[in-house]
Amino acid sequence: MASEKYIKIEELKVIKNTPDAVFEGMKAVSGWRSGKMVTEQEYDATEQKFLNAPIGGGDKNV
Numbered sequence: 001m002a003s004e005k006y007i008k009i010e011e012l013k014v015i016k017n018t019p020d021a022v023f024e025g026m027k028a029v030s031g032w033r034s035g036k037m038v039t040e041q042e043y044d045a046t047e048q049k050f051l052n053a054p055i056g057g058g059d060k061n062v
Contacts, residue, residue, distance in 0.1 A: 004039045006038060007038070007039070007040065007043075008036070008037055009023075009035075009036045009037070009038060010035075012038070012043045016044075022050065025050050026047055029050060
């Protein structure tokens with residue numbers, strides 16, 4: 001099994017051109033802290049969950 005590449009979330013933010021507000025929201029709901037390392041797939045999934053969550057935090061499983 002090939003190992004997945006882990007990248008700092010701040011680097012993925014730049015690579016993916018994630019807006020600041022979205023990035024900070026992703027960090028807040030996921031419990032991520034600066035310097036966290038994730039796979040690109042995990043980052044993308046977290047971003048989509050955040051962007052598709054209802055406004056007002058109706059879905060606590062984001």
